[in-house]
Every structure is written in structure tokens, then in C-alpha cells.
Amino acid sequence: MYLVIAEKPSVSRAIAEVIGAQEREDGYLRGTDCMVSWCFGHLAEYVSPDAYDEKFNQWRYEDLPIIPKDWKVTVSEDKKDQFYILKRLLNSPEIEYVVNACDAGREGELIFKHVYDLSGSKKPVKRLWISSLEDSAILDGMQHLRSAEEYRHLAEAAVCRSQADWLVGMNATRAYTTKYFKKLTVGRVQTPTLAMLVERAGQISNFQKEKYFNVELDCDGIPAVKPKIFDPDEAEQLRSRCQGSEAIVNAVKETEKKVKAPRLYDLTTLQREANRIYGMTAKQTLDTAQSLYEKKLITYPRTDSQYLTEDMEQTARNVVRQIYEKYQLTGPFDQPEQPDVKKVMNNSKVTDHHAIIPTMELASCHLDELKSWEEKILFLIAVHTVMAMSKDHIYQETEIEVECQGEIFKAKGKIVLQDGWKLFENCFKNKDRMAIVDPDLEMKERMPKVTQGQTFYAVAAEKTEHFTSPPKPYSDVIFCERKEWIGIEERSSA
Numbered sequence: 001m002y003l004v005i006a007e008k009p010s011v012s013r014a015i016a017e018v019i020g021a022q023e024r025e026d027g028y029l030r031g032t033d034c035m036v037s038w039c040f041g042h043l044a045e046y047v048s049p050d051a052y053d054e055k056f057n058q059w060r061y062e063d064l065p066i067i068p069k070d071w072k073v074t075v076s077e078d079k080k081d082q083f084y085i086l087k088r089l090l091n092s093p094e095i096e097y098v099v100n101a102c103d104a105g106r107e108g109e110l111i112f113k114h115v116y117d118l119s120g121s122k123k124p125v126k127r128l129w130i131s132s133l134e135d136s137a138i139l140d141g142m143q144h145l146r147s148a149e150e151y152r153h154l155a156e157a158a159v160c161r162s163q164a165d166w167l168v169g170m171n172a173t174r175a176y177t178t179k180y181f182k183k184l185t186v187g188r189v190q191t192p193t194l195a196m197l198v199e200r201a202g203q204i205s206n207f208q209k210e211k212y213f214n215v216e217l218d219c220d221g222i223p224a225v226k227p228k229i230f231d232p233d234e235a236e237q238l239r240s241r242c243q244g245s246e247a248i249v250n251a252v253k254e255t256e257k258k259v260k261a262p263r264l265y266d267l268t269t270l271q272r273e274a275n276r277i278y279g280m281t282a283k284q285t286l287d288t289a290q291s292l293y294e295k296k297l298i299t300y301p302r303t304d305s306q307y308l309t310e311d312m313e314q315t316a317r318n319v320v321r322q323i324y325e326k327y328q329l330t331g332p333f334d335q336p337e338q339p340d341v342k343k344v345m346n347n348s349k350v351t352d353h354h355a356i357i358p359t360m361e362l363a364s365c366h367l368d369e370l371k372s373w374e375e376k377i378l379f380l381i382a383v384h385t386v387m388a389m390s391k392d393h394i395y396q397e398t399e400i401e402v403e404c405q406g407e408i409f410k411a412k413g414k415i416v417l418q419d420g421w422k423l424f425e426n427c428f429k430n431k432d433r434m435a436i437v438d439p440d441l442e443m444k445e446r447m448p449k450v451t452q453g454q455t456f457y458a459v460a461a462e463k464t465e466h467f468t469s470p471p472k473p474y475s476d477v478i479f480c481e482r483k484e485w486i487g488i489e490e491r492s493s494a
Helices: 011-019 078-091 106-119 135-143 148-180 191-203 232-242 267-276 281-292 311-328 360-364 371-390 420-428 439-445 478-487
Strands: 002-006 023-024 028-030 034-038 044-046 073-075 097-101 126-129 209-219 220-229 245-261 393-404 407-420 462-465
Touching: 002 011, 002 078, 002 439, 011 028, 011 097, 011 281, 011 371, 034 078, 044 106, 044 148, 073 106, 073 407, 078 106, 097 106, 106 148, 126 148, 209 232, 209 393, 209 407, 220 232, 220 393, 232 462, 245 407, 267 281, 267 371, 281 371, 311 360, 311 371, 371 420, 393 420, 407 439
Parallel strands: 002 034, 002 097, 097 126
Antiparallel strands: 023 028, 028 034, 044 073, 209 220, 209 462, 220 407, 245 393, 393 407
């Protein structure tokens, strides 16, 4: 008999279905040779300073710093019942070994470690490490359980993070509060986060907008611009001189450019795109992705990798074909090109988990039964997966310089030579959610054919008024990215 401990009841149920633990008991599920239970996220936490010494009930500057010699952990009051169930199971003579099936990451290691250590169990521990809750992934993971020792350093890193939060929060909060006689909370993540917000707020409040002008020539339908003239008289004089004058093409530069397909989603890029396309907050996106993961429709969302491992080639091909069949992105009669899966595979850039992609459970999913946000995020991940394995976007960019009254004006246009992955961006721009080219947009971006030395007669000149813009307030998604850049890492939510 072995015991499997997962992080949440929903994950426990998914594992239990695969390994045959169908009999419901109080706080766990039982099978013929196994039991499955759960933690409700973080069951335990480090105790407050007064648990080490009663004198710390009073906040005094001279008592600082408080650095525990032996760290104490206690069970959250509202989760004690489940802990005692786990403790009993972890020490049951029926159990030969334990499987840590908490989320496969740093915080999952910490959640299990606290429960295991507090229980006093000495049972051998194995690790279930999977990136999907598909039945096949769970079965394969259970058949290839890893040694818990492989992840000891990951657990220790989680302990260091948790203790660092405690040391900074408990000591710095007491220091500032006793120094300034006002409750001032300080935290390892909270304080630099607040500093960034204050800095940006200062930049916005102190910003002085400036007016500037653009002068634009209409050269037989080609808009050629001289931008950012801050002197209104200078701008008006230029407009007046150019009105009805001749403009000569000084230079024509044509350049073929390639834009590589985007990498697959990690959590941060998924949050950024969901915010841009759907207006979702970072938390809404994470919660929705977690729900899709628990419904077995996408792989593990809390990943910082944008690549797949090289042994996933056939899986990736199957997933892309299933996406086409489910969503008919380019119409019901089109066959998808063979995806270039090699470009998204790199073992060296996958650590704990690979990039976020749909699972083959997409085939049996009833999309109309999903919540609105779930359906949108699943569609976003699916389309992006196809984009990442599609051809480059290739276009010819034309830049021209036009001289009029001794001043240089510039215009730019492009002709698409190969839509490539950009074609699938149209799935978010039309009501049918299909990868269809917008001919009006292509014509708008197209530059008419011009030659060096060509003259435009009696051009129309226009002066337009503009203002410089202040820095934008942080959206929570941009803020997540900024914190990632400077190395501020938050604890994963339970």
C-alpha cells in the first residue's frame, strides 16, 4: 500500500481516477493498493516571533534582529483537520512509501516538506513529476516515479525563500514601526513593489506635456511626414512654403525583412497577451489557466520556459493537428501544413516544466461547457501554439525620402510576401475567429511604386498638432514583467 499526497483535492481526484482509488473516505480516497489525499495548498507556516519568546509580544527596536536558531512551523488553524488526517496516513503501518504529487515546482516541494516533517513520518518518499493532468501523463508519471532526493535542493530553495520573507517582514516591519511610531509594513516583495509604483506615479505627476507639430505632404496618396517640430511658427512656415510646391523623391530603399514566429507561451507572456487581447488581469489569467490545467486541457501553467523537450516531437504534431480540427482556423477544407516543431524544442531551455500548450484532451472537450474566460484562454493558447510552429512572416519594406522646399520628409510602406505566423493574428480580429487575410489592411499598408527622381506636383501640405505623452501607469501585467526583469519573485499562490 502506498500513499499519494497532492496539493489540491481536484488534482487528487484526477490521480485517483487513474490509479484506481475510487472509495471515498474522510479526507482521502482509497484503492486496493493505494490511498490518495491532499493538502489544501499551504497547510503549515512559520510561527510568529512571540512563539519563540514571550518578550516579542512587545515590539521593541532593541530586540532586533529576531533570527530563530531553530525554525518552528505550525499548521494553519483552519486546516488542522486535514493535517491530522495526513499525519495519521503518513504514519500508518499500512503505508510502505509516500508519493509527493504536489505541484511539480518549488512551492509544491515546500508544501509537502512542511507536512511530511510535521507528521514525524519516516516513510520513504518518491516524486511524481508531471506537466499535464492527462490520464496518459499521470499513468506514465506513476510508472516512472523519481527519487525525492533529486528535488532536495529545490525544496531547500523554497525554504530559503520562505525564511527570507519571514526575516525581512518580521524584522523590517518592527524596525520601521518602532522608529517612526506608526505601523509601517515592510516585505521582501511588497517594499520594492511599492517603490516601483511610487517611482512611476512620480514620473506621471511631474510630467509636463509639450505640444509639437507634424507637417505632412500628400504626394499623390503617399503621406510623407516631417515629425516633431516644437516651434509652431516654424511648422506653419514650412506648411505654407510646401503647399502647392513640387516634391522630389531623393531616395528609395527597399528591404526584405523576416519576422520569426513567437516562442511558445510561458506564464508571463500568456498573461501579457491575455491582457492585450482580452483585457484580463494577471491574476485572472493565472486562475483561468490553473482551472484549464486541472480540467486536463492545458499543460502546467506556472512555467518560465518557452520551449518543449526534444522527446515531445510527435506530441507537438498531434496537438497542432487537433487544434486545426477543433477550431478550423483556416476553414474546414484546408489541411494544416506540417508544423515546424523543431523550432520550439530545446532541452537546455526547459528546467522544471516545458512551455504551455493544449493537451490532446482538447479532442473531447465541449467548448460550450467552459466558462467564458476559460474558452478564451484555451483558444489563445491553441492559436499561439500553431503560430509558434508556423513559417516566418516576410515582407518588403519601402522607405522613401521626399525633398520639398529644402526639407526632408519620409514615408514608409510594405508589401507582404509571406503571411506566415502573422496570418493567425487575424483569429482575434474577426468575428469568425479564422486566419483570414484582411485585404483592406494590406492595401492601406502598401506603398505605391515610386522611383528616385520622381516629382510630385502641387502637393498638399497639412500641419497637425500633437502632445508628448507621460509614462503609462503600470497595468498589473506590465508590472509582473517588470518584477521579473529585476528579480523580484513572489510566492506562488496556493
